[in-house]
Amino acid sequence: MEEKIQALREDAVEAAGEAGTLQAIEDVRVRFLGRRSELTRLRKGIGSLPAEERPTVGKLLTDLQGDITTALETRTVAIREEERRRAIEAERLDISLPGRRRALGGYHPITQTKIRMCEIFRGLGFEEVEGPEVETEYYNFDALNTPSHHPARDMHDTFYITDSVLLRTHTSPMQIRYMEQRQPPIRIVVPGRVYRRDADVSHSPMFHQLEGLLVDRDVRFSDLKGVLAVFAREMFGADTRVRFRPSYFPFTEPSAEVDITCIFCDGDGCRVCKRTGWIEVLGAGAVDPEVFRAVGYDPEEYTGFAFGMGIDRATMLRCRINNIRILFENDMRFLTQF
Helix, strand or coil, X not given: CHHXXXXXXXXXXXXXXXXXXXXXXXXXXXXXXXXXXXXXXXXXXXXXXXCCCHHHHXXXXXXXXXXXXXHHHXXXXXXXXXXXXXXXXXXXXXXXXXXXXXXCCCCCHHHHHHHHHHHHHHHCCCEECCCCCEEEHHHHCHHHCCCCCCHHHXXXXXXXXXXXXXXXXXXXXXHHHHHHHCCCCEEEEEXXXXXXXXXXXXXXXXXXXXXXXXXXXXXXXXXHHHHHHHHHHHHHCCCCCEEEEEEEECCEEEEEEEEEECCCCCCCCCCCCCCCCXXXXXXXXXXXXXXXXXXXXXXXXXEEEEEEEEHHHHHXXXXXXXXXXXXXXXXXXXXXXX
């Protein structure tokens, strides 16, 4: 009997050691420990043995069951460890391959232009301020010396919300709001979104503008020319020249349109500048005395100048773009160039 039990132990341990999967382990367990196994048959036969042999055989069979169970558990642990190792190996990253770079975002070209403009004017002593996009007629027109019959106040030019509330058509209203709260000297630039009923390849119903204001004693028109000349050279290149042409704006007197040498042909004349060598970039002028009176300044004591330019137009010039719509289409093929 002992030899038979020992042979059964050796067969079971060998079968467990050869099992390569968890299913194979289960098959070995059923074969050697199941209800129809040789071990179960031997247990049932203990009752037919002489009484003095039963304890010894019973102990041998219990030890056999323990040895088989231990062999099966040991092999199960080994199989599971091997399966885990294989899974890790299958999922392992090949660090010798180049990695995938995460795409980085960036500022929109219009935002880049606005930041650069504000940097230049901060270097000239100007403070950057912002104002509301929904304005009243008083701040948008009346306080800026724009009469009620002026074409800019018509419904076909301005987005009205009510009879006296509108989407601002320029950022100049913030100049009035700022002057109402402070006394000169004042040096500010006001960037922001503005709204007008324009829509073509060079105009958008919503666009971006930057306006500037300087107020102090003894401010001259030559100071305005100096500031804008420095700005043009810093913004568009050291060789950029500035030209002033007489014009009219309700809130400045005298007023001027300001041109720069064409950045596409360096002033030689091309299709973009209509063979003139110049491109219009902004409007400017000395602050009209009526604007000072609207905010309580004495025009006999203070003088100043104001200017305004389209950030979108400056972006088109910097980026060599001839259609403003592309700036608002969010085409990643275009935006990733900047």
